Amino acid sequence: MLLGLLVTVSNLSNIPWDNEPTGQTLESLSADTSVTFENPTGEPLPKRGDYEVEVREDDMTVTRASTGETESLHVVVRMPKGAEGTGGKIPGVVFMHGAGYGLAKDWFVDVGDDLASAGFATIAIDKPVWSTNDVTRDYPASADAYEQAAEYLRALPNVDGDRIGIYATSESTWISAFLLEKDPRIAFQILVSPMVHTPRHSLGFLAAQDFALVGANPGYQSIVRRVFSADLGAFGLTNFDIDTDLPRAYAIPTFVAYGSKDVMTAQVEGAERIFDRAHAAGNWDVTVRDYPVGNHVLRIGDEEDGDTKLADHFEDDMVDWAVGKTRGLTQTDVRVAGADIYQSIAVPQDLYGHRTLTFYMVILHVAAVTLLLAAGLLWLAALVRRLVYLRRHRRWRGSALGFLHGFGNVLAVLFLTTLAVLYLFGSGLAQVVMEIVSLVWGAAPASPDIVYWSWPVIQFVCTAVVWAWARVFARLIEVAQVRGYTRMKGRELMRHVREPIIATTRFARVLFWVTAAAMLCVLLVFAFWGMFIY
Incomplete structure (x- = not known):
């Protein structure tokens, strides 16, 4: 279901672009x-x-x-x-x-x-x-x-x-x-x-052509379509059109x-x-x-x-x-x-600003950055608490945060892995931009190895992260089913929930859900830029 959601977002945010006629x-x-x-x-x-x-x-x-x-x-x-x-x-x-x-x-x-x-x-x-x-x-x-x-x-x-x-x-x-x-x-x-x-059509042509000339993966090239479909006029920036x-x-x-x-x-x-x-x-x-x-x-x-x-x-x-x-x-x-x-390709003269998509893009990225900062601060606080616990008890155990069923360790690994994928995505895109800058300055195009193969590598790792997150949520559902919580509703559930599923401390539960929300936003960011269709 999670993967289906991300694929759907990637398709809904896709911008068709006709490069024909080519070779004029x-x-x-x-x-x-x-x-x-x-x-x-x-x-x-x-x-x-x-x-x-x-x-x-x-x-x-x-x-x-x-x-x-x-x-x-x-x-x-x-x-x-x-x-x-x-x-x-x-x-x-x-x-x-x-x-x-x-x-x-x-x-x-x-x-x-x-x-x-x-x-x-x-x-x-x-x-x-x-x-x-x-x-x-x-x-x-x-x-x-x-x-x-x-x-x-x-x-x-x-x-x-x-x-x-x-x-x-x-x-x-x-x-x-x-x-x-x-x-x-x-x-x-x-x-x-x-x-x-x-400017929209001229710069859109420039980016699309140069992404292709440096051999960038079609996934990276799809980013151009989304960027140059932004409706900047909604924010008072009218030069684009x-x-x-x-x-x-x-x-x-x-x-x-x-x-x-x-x-x-x-x-x-x-x-x-x-x-x-x-x-x-x-x-x-x-x-x-x-x-x-x-x-x-x-x-x-x-x-x-x-x-x-x-x-x-x-x-x-x-x-x-x-x-x-x-x-x-x-x-x-x-x-x-x-x-x-x-x-080499046609000027995308049918390109225009998509206001709804632009607002979604801005809200999504602002939410992702905000939640990542919040999650980062919470993980920093968690590390301090673990170090204080270690200093007092001379042993490294999960009871410092109160996570149950191994959720703490899994959450930490997934958080770091998702950040690593985000870093790979940024690094791959930065490499493409550096190749383009070098091309613009007059250098010959370099071998397209990294700017092509980095995209499927990121896709593979990103899909693995989605699978891992799905396993975490499946484990949550499994624990809830064992305790019978899934068969209860409303007030009955509130009366019978005595033992927590995720952690014994409020701090750990907040850390879990803020991290989960941040990671979901990051995955939606990847989906917005076409990670799950190219």
């Missing part, structure tokens, strides 16, 4: 990623490295509109020495941070120098975060901050305010959609590994750069949606490049080792494209070039 490909029109333009005047166009770069630093204060909270951000501006653009003014670029907490002085150094050395004024600011975190990030307010950075450039005397573009990477491509809605003067955009779909599919998101000239080794971005469906949304907005000026061996941030190699460089030709292509666009030239190369764009 968007064929490149040329292996050559170069960007070229018609140049009727024959005037040499600026290239990367043509100008010396002057670096200036400043600070600016940004305000979070929803709360009025302010934050002082450091600003790094790079200017080309001696550059003169159209009408004596030069174009500019605003850099937008991806996930994490980026500082202006540490990020966009190489691409900032690249664009500045080709005649652009560039600005990087500390990532605006205020009092938010990765889950509560305020994207519209961040768009306000980056718009303020664009205004900072426009205020410079030698910058053309109508030829300022953005360079956005990863998470900031959700913010760029809001920025383009707010600031119609943004003239062009360079998007590196853009996250085109909602924030709508970034805004009309002007791709309404301006757009350069999209992917890395073929990127394991985080849905590239085929992303590129197709960008083309679709751009065309709907009347923009046919979209260029897509996929760089061989480049990762999510277009770097080559394992970033954990440091000193990684940007993918070959990306810097030149990106700069050449920006130069041509800011001069109004006609592009002559193919719009999709480089490596063929590949996507």
